[in-house]
Amino acid sequence: MRRMGLSxxxxxxxxxxxxxxPGRSGRALVFxxxxxxxxxxxxxxxxxxxxxxxxxxxxxxxxxxxxxITAAMLAAARAHLATGVTPxxxxxxxxxxxxxxxxxxxxxxxxxxxxxxxxxxxxxxDGRSVSYGALGIHWWRVEGEGPPGHSxxxxxxxxxxxxxxxxxxxxxxxxxxxxxATGTVVNVAMLRSGAVFNHKPAEGWFSLDLRSLEAxxxxxxxxxxxxxxxxxxxxxxxxxxxxxxxxxxxGQIPGARGSGLVRSTQAIARHLGFEAELSNAGASNMNVxxxxxxxxxxxxxxxxxxxxxxTEWADIPAMMRAAEHVLLLAVMMAGxxxxxxx
Numbered sequence: 531m532r533r534m535g536l537s538x539x540x541x542x543x544x545x546x547x548x549x550x551x552p553g554r555s556g557r558a559l560v561f562x563x564x565x566x567x568x569x570x571x572x573x574x575x576x577x578x579x580x581x582x583x584x585x586x587x588x589x590x591x592x593x594x595x596x597x598x599i600t601a602a603m604l605a606a607a608r609a610h611l612a613t614g615v616t617p618x619x620x621x622x623x624x625x626x627x628x629x630x631x632x633x634x635x636x637x638x639x640x641x642x643x644x645x646x647x648x649x650x651x652x653x654x655x656d657g658r659s660v661s662y663g664a665l666g667i668h669w670w671r672v673e674g675e676g677p678p679g680h681s682x683x684x685x686x687x688x689x690x691x692x693x694x695x696x697x698x699x700x701x702x703x704x705x706x707x708x709x710x711a712t713g714t715v716v717n718v719a720m721l722r723s724g725a726v727f728n729h730k731p732a733e734g735w736f737s738l739d740l741r742s743l744e745a746x747x748x749x750x751x752x753x754x755x756x757x758x759x760x761x762x763x764x765x766x767x768x769x770x771x772x773x774x775x776x777x778x779x780x781g782q783i784p785g786a787r788g789s790g791l792v793r794s795t796q797a798i799a800r801h802l803g804f805e806a807e808l809s810n811a812g813a814s815n816m817n818v819x820x821x822x823x824x825x826x827x828x829x830x831x832x833x834x835x836x837x838x839x840x841t842e843w844a845d846i847p848a849m850m851r852a853a854e855h856v857l858l859l860a861v862m863m864a865g866x867x868x869x870x871x872x
Contacts, residue, residue, distance in 0.1 A: 534608045536623065542642075544627045544635035551610060551621040558620035559864045560643050560650045561856060562636070562815050563600040565627045570838045571596075577840070588834070589844040595837045598844035599653050599852060600625050606856035618865025619648055629815055632776050636815040640822060647824050649791050651859060652816035655831025656851035657799045661812025662792050662827050664820040665713050666748050666780025670738040672696060672759065674723070676768045678732035689723055689734045692768025697721070697736055699758045707751060713811050714742040716751060738772070743811060745780060745821075781820030782810060791825055794862045798855050829855060 531539040536549030547565070550558070574592035582591030589598065607623045622643065628634035640650075674696075676689040697718050704716035716739070723734025740751050752772075759770040786792060787808060799806035812820075812828045819826035829852065834844040 531604070531607075531623070534604065535611050536607060542638055544638045546627055546635045546639055547625040548639070549607070549623055551607065551617060551623075553617040553619040553621065553864060555619050555865075557646045557648050558622050558643055559617075559648045559860065560622040560624060560639070561603055561606075561860070562639070562650060562652045563603045563623075563625050564596055564629045564654075564815065565600065565625045565635070566630050568630070568838045571842070574838075574840045574842070584846075585843075587846050589846055589849075590841070592840055592842050594844040595834045595842050598833055598846075598849040599655070602849045602852035603653055603856055605850070605853035606860065609853070609857050610860055617860070619863075621860050621864055626815055633778060633815055633818050636818045640818045640824070644819070644822055644824055647819070648863065650816055650819040650824060650826040651856070652812075652814050652826065652828040653852060653856060654814060654828055655833055656802065656848050657795055657806055657829040657831060657855045658804055659807045659809060659830035660792060660795050660799070660827055661809045661814075661816065661830065662786040662789070663743065663782045663810030663812065664780045664817040664826075665811040665813050666742055666745055666817075666821075667776075667778040667813060668740045668748055668752065669775040669777070670740070670752075670755075671735050671773045671775050672738050672755075672770060673733065673735045673773055674768050674770050675733050676730075679730055681728045681730065685730060687767040688730045689732065689768055690730070692762055692766040692770055693721065693723065693734050693736055695762040695766055696759055696770055699762065700738070700755060703751070703754055703758065707747070707754075712743050712747060714744075714747055714751075716740055737775075743780060743782060748780075778813065779817050779821030781817065781823070783820060783823065783825060786810075786825065789825065791827055791863060794859060795827060795829065795855070798858045798862075801858070802851050802855060 531549035539549040626635040674689045674692045720737040724731040763770045816826040816828045836842045
């Protein structure tokens, strides 16, 4: 970032890497790419015998798929700097950490810019898909505790009894609230307890996945689950509690679909040769901004293949389309301003 000429380059505690092209208005258009990746990617990178390599239109090597978006963002920044034009608004380019661990880097970035941001743009692809709203996703661990012991001492009370009673009632709730119109879903995907046939465990847990476009519905589902756990605990004598695992906020901004930001991305997509598919159910770093009431979009699209494998690759033409989309959006949304040479 410093070598290409971005200003005020810093690495914050997250650690996000952030630089900007200064504007004149005091406001900012913030572009985001994702730094972190899957655990398996890091393992493959350590095992790799050399750096990524170019094979035709592909950049091949572990980590190239996600990293290609940061490369696209920086290519757009470099191209804008080459124009010598000062934009009306600051153009902030942020490579954001900890997306895979609770959007922690984005939370830090949002705290720094929310009061002057025109919008946040989460770069995930070339813009074949555009998300303008965010799906709330709350993940919980429901943990149970009870007296352990050998089967000879009797099977009850038993942690599995409490967990099973709760899971059964939660699936009854799922059947009641599931609604495609609001993206409302309740799911239990993992159940863990016990180690041998002839002992009852002292503890166990199951996962709880609550999703909806509406934060109020998620809150209602959480309250309903709390009542279910209280009832199951009374029935079985097993202590049950909800422990937050990852709470990803959602958000919907009235009029976002017809906003200048979304219409601009649609126009750029057409210029690039495709129609953008719109969605109000995104799930990425942009969720933090939308939950805070700040306009944000996610630019999606295919980036390559074999993600998380040693043979992972990035599509170079797709990367360059993403760079072009970011550059054009920066010009359209942040203004042209005056030449920096004047």
